Amino acid sequence: MKLREVLAQNLKAFRQAQGLSQEELAHRAGIDRTYVSSLERCRYGASIDVIERIAEVFGVDPVDLLQKPLA
Amino acid sequence: MKLREVLAQNLKAFRQAQGLSQEELAHRAGIDRTYVSSLERCRYGASIDVIERIAEVFGVDPVDLLQKPLA
DNA sequence: TTGTGACTTTTAGTCCGTC
DNA sequence: AGACGGACTAAAAGTCACA
Numbered sequence: 001m002k003l004r005e006v007l008a009q010n011l012k013a014f015r016q017a018q019g020l021s022q023e024e025l026a027h028r029a030g031i032d033r034t035y036v037s038s039l040e041r042c043r044y045g046a047s048i049d050v051i052e053r054i055a056e057v058f059g060v061d062p063v064d065l066l067q068k069p070l071a
Numbered sequence: 072m073k074l075r076e077v078l079a080q081n082l083k084a085f086r087q088a089q090g091l092s093q094e095e096l097a098h099r100a101g102i103d104r105t106y107v108s109s110l111e112r113c114r115y116g117a118s119i120d121v122i123e124r125i126a127e128v129f130g131v132d133p134v135d136l137l138q139k140p141l142a
Numbered sequence: 143t144t145g146t147g148a149c150t151t152t153t154a155g156t157c158c159g160t161c
Numbered sequence: 162a163g164a165c166g167g168a169c170t171a172a173a174a175g176t177c178a179c180a
Contacts, residue, residue, distance in 0.1 A: 002120075003119045003133050007119060022090070023143075023145085024096070031174080032174080032176065034144090034145080034146080034175085034176080034177085035173095035174070036164090037144060037145060038145090038146090038173095038174095041145075043146090044172080045118045045119050045173080046118070046119055046173085047117070047118055047119075047173070048078060048117055048118075049116045049172075050120070050174080051074065051075070052074040059143085062114075062136055062137060063134050063137050064089070066133060066137065067134055067136055092162060093163065103155065103156050103157075104156095104157095105155090105157080105158095105164095105165085105166095106155055106156070107165095108163065108164065108165080109154090110165090112164075112165085114154095114155085115152080115153075115155075117154080117171075118154070118155090121154085134144090134172090144180105146179090146180085147179095147180105148176105148177090148178095149175100149176080149177085150176080151174080151176100152172105152173080152174065152175090153168085153172085153176080154166105154170100154171080154173075155169105155171075156168100156170075156171090156176085157167105157168085157169080157170100158165085158169095159165105159167090159168105161163105161165080
């Protein structure tokens with residue numbers, strides 16, 4: 001499984017776990033709403049800068065967004 | 072500390088620990104020689120695709136390249 | 143609320159060097 | 162062996178309208 005796919009899944013999972021819409025997350029992270037959508041759809045492979053900013057919004061370590069689910 | 076700085080430090084540390092030159096690492100990861108140098112100097116923030124490929128060369132989890140030193 | 147196509151701007155990443 | 166730069170190309174970052 002590609003790392004960008006892991007990111008996409010974790011991104012969606014963290015976002016929904018915190019009850020945020022794509023739009024709310026985008027606003028708080030200072031990025032575009034459609035870009036969040038693109039990341040969750042694996043349209044792009046994100047840069048580490050974007051990963052870092054999103055992790056800040058979630059209040060987690062950036063590493064957590066790239067960690068494969070144990071299952 | 073910025074995530075791209077963490078990557079830069081870990082990249083250099085892993086590379087030297089395995090006794091690889093920048094050029095050898097670049098060749099094995101299928102990226103450019105000067106780009107490895109650039110990453111270690113924080114000239115760029117890498118994409119997750121590049122991080123993944125470099126981690127494969129080192130034989131480690133991509134997450135390990137982004138983990139801050141415990142010290 | 144989210145997905146998508148078309149688009150422009152910025153940056154990643156390459157290739158050529160010199161020091 | 163590696164730092165560093167200029168110039169270039171591919172891809173990401175970011176915006177918008179519309180379904």
